Amino acid sequence: DAGVIQSPRHEVTEMGQEVTLRCKPISGHNSLFWYRQTMMRGLELLIYFNNNVPIDDSGMPEDRFSAKMPNASFSTLKIQPSEPRDSAVYFCASSPGQPYPQYGYTFGSGTRLTVV
């Protein structure tokens, strides 16, 4: 398996532009997680899905952020409009989900977003 695949690896955009980050989870994993990592705030859980359904989006910072999972093999995280404070590394992770808590997560390599 190729693991969790994220694209793009790097994104530089201007303030006010729309940004879309993409994630392909491991086949057969039914849970998907989006994280944001910054020096100031560390690793933050933004939203997670189970069987393509959003379970908890309480970590999404504001309405400018939205996430979708139209099918089991694809998810997007969109920021519109983007702001400089959104600059961070965004990670996607997937997991077999319940009833297998012992398997943990597999993380993608991340997307480094820079908003100028």
Next chain:
Amino acid sequence: GNSVTQMEGPVTLSEEAFLTINCTYTATGYPSLFWYVQYPGEGLQLLLKATKADDKGSNKGFEATYRKETTSFHLEKGSVQVSDSAVYFCALSAAGGATNKLIFGTGTLLAVQP
């Protein structure tokens, strides 16, 4: 609620020194426990895990033992290398709920000097 507390860094060691990174947890029931490692510029990778009390997880010379009596899962390595320099995250996963949500600690930066 469930939580993980790990020692703050940075931890700076010389090559071949002994490493301990402390991790304690609060959880109901019997969680699974994990250590993840993040090398510079990369995502988090599973380093080792333990799923029940007294289990010892091990990988790449690192070890951690699931201690229920002290609610701890300390990471140890007998002789660190420069290549071990990374951020280490302790995490727990509790059964129940809609999915197996991992609760992460804040991470500990390890810097190994030659």
